[in-house]
Amino acid sequence: MKLRIRFAKIGRVRWTSHRDVARMWERALRRARVPIAYTEGFSPRPKLSFGLALPTGCESNAEYLDVALREPLAPEEVTANFSCLLPDGVDVVAAQVLPEGAGSLQEEVTSCRWEIDVPQSDPDALSEIIARVLGAEVLSVTRERKGRPVTDDLRPSVLALSSTGSCGTGAVLVAELGTRPRGVRPAELAQVMGIDLGLARRTNQWIERDGSRWEPLATPAADAAVWERAS
């Protein structure tokens, strides 16, 4: 049996890496004596799978984790008891039993929605940049891979951009970024847009198929509660 858990990562803990979060979960599941399934062999590891890595420094209220279990466990146990076993800022939002044969997070998720603070910028100026970027045919970024420069076009993955209101001395950019042909990180988007990157929050991960879309684990109520606490 598999459980899918949705959790948030907010505050100081955002400076930990994706790998660090995986280790926090392993320890929390052991502390709670959850009957996790382990891989076989000389070096058994708990069977956990996380979705798209959240870049270090970003916040999120839409992180997911699938846990394989040896014995059944009620999802309510996870939602009720787990946040206190995890570090401050990592909070369980929802949990559900995953239907047999459900695809993995890596395979299923097609896009993510982000809210990105853009310091020292006003909404009008940001809107102009957005118009320019959306009008571009190609958005290239060059990065180093195995010691050689590799250039990618991000344009196919930039699905939607908009500017919503202001935050402190800056504006807020809302971006929907696809995961294929490859995922785009907020820092890369900021680079091609030529803007400063403030705090970036992943608000949703979406699965889109056959003209409709849904979240791996939808939680409108919990969603609001987490953001209220964070702000």
Added chain:
Amino acid sequence: MTSLWPRIEPLLAHVTKPARYIGGELGACEPDHGPGRVAWLLLYPDTYEIGLPNQGLQILYEILNERPDAVAERAYAPWTDMEAAMRAAEVPLFSVETSRPAADFDILAFNLSAELTYTNVLNLVDLAGVPVRAADRAAGHPLVIAGGHCAFNPEPMADFVDAFALGDGEEVVGEITDVVRRWQERRSTDGTSSREELLVALAGVTGVYVPSCYEPTYEAGRLTGVAPRARAVPEKVEKRTISDLGAWPYPKQQLVPLVEVVHDRLNVEVFRGCTRGCRFCQAGMITRPVRERPAAQVDRMVRSGLDRTGYDEVTLTSLSSADFSGIEKTVTSIINDPECSGQVSVSLPSLRVDAFTVGLAAEIQKVRRTGLTFAPEGGTWRMRQVINKLIREEDLYAAVDSAFSQGWQRVKLYFLIGLPTETDDDVLGIAALARACVEIGRRYHRNVTVTASVGGFVPKAHTPFQWFGQNTMEELRRKVVLLKDAVRGVRGLSLRWHDPEATTVEGLVSRGDRRMGAVIEDVWRAGGTFQEWSEHFDLGLWTGALERAGLTLEDAVYRHRPEDEILPWDHVSAGLHRDFLWQDWQEALAEHGLEDCRWTPCYDCGACTGLGVEHVVASSVAPAGGSQGTGQDLEAGGTVPVRFLATSTHAPAAPVLAGAAAVEAGG
């Protein structure tokens, strides 16, 4: 609130591993810095990943935070990128718990575990905004203190540290807190109490060495003594020793970090001290006598620790954990505990070299079986008698045979080169032993890996080898080349060695006198931090500084010391009689080993009698399996039993096995 967090957070997006600077560990305290509370900042002068697991620091952290009159927080050395960002933004050193400026604490207390971190100590004091030289500090500056194994030769750091705490810290931190609190109270009422008064009061605490209360004298470039400046301070400072480890079940709340660190598992200390008597080992000499923790307490600490932390691995720590009385019962009860559901592994650092220990390892590493490591240290029986690591060829081969036969395919062997009386035959003996181990492994597995890891020997204070002239850098390099040639082309054998340059600098600092302070400061001022990291180590900085200080490697490192020479640490005591150490040095030169005094009559080293404490050992007999000087026939130390000879039954082992290996490598 004096948190620097709003100024720290903007720096984090631009540095590597930013989570090093955010705290948030399970078990961390965010203490309330009230008036009347002495605030300690406990510092480890290396990165967060290296420093966080340090058990000594965690023990003192809890003990201090349990006191109503003290608070303790922690800090580590920011990596070079963070340091640059902090200096550019004028952000001073801060605590990881509450991001409080280091200079707001009353005490900056450093753990000194390695000589090459000394320049980091200066850098941290400077980043705190505190003068690096003790003499330049005023009454309002924090007190800079240091403890840990390296404090047993305090002189190289004497210019920078206000007070050293020698030996076990559990009790003395409370006494230091009392002295500081009373001084602060007087100061707030009469407003005149000087820093000197505080330092003299501290020098009156047993186990505390205040360098400014002592004056070194020199004659013809040689130290002639370090004497008290005032009658109120003791001529010789004795270390502190807790008599009952069971009275100190710390850490109770081991810190669980958010990021991956070294030794990232539960650690439970099973005993302190070691009397195996390995003559090169400073830890074994300065932590005597042996004090075991009661087995029932070990069980409780393991169980509650695993429950609390969620770790799936526990290390039973000590200088030789297989020597813990009833070790078998302790580990089997952990691994057979149904609560652990077969997923908890136990590890024992510093495995003793014998088949019994391997049997134990096989039992406890049912999950996540890693490589096995043994430390014969010397390549020949003669060499091992000199260093008093009484592992016979038979013990090593039996251990290795047992390991390979029980499924291990990787074995690591630790050796030292540059030991006293070492000949090239002793060095080549390392290659011969390692090759023989590969041969034994091949009987069980097609692909085996034997790694011989070779370190250069650095003589340390308060050991029988403290008089020995360290091998020169060139000599160590030559020996490494000798070994490289001897193992070239041997399939399954890999050789690793420690950089002879770093070994030389470690030797320079470890036995230096107070004049070494100028060298350390010079290297730090030239940017030489993180010297224990190979990418930052810079020999040129050290040799340049040495020259400017008018000192030489020949005199400071490579020279044998005569019996009557005043050593820079003669005025501090680890409890060992100087006569005992000299006698043991002579025994070493005569190639005589000594048995472990836990189970044999006393050699009167001075530790038990002088400190008024005794060994606390639950078992009156040596552990099953013996080895290393207990229950063996030591006459036969260098002979290889017939069953371990690969192709011949009478010729000496090494050449035969070497020949066989060469043939295989050639084919």
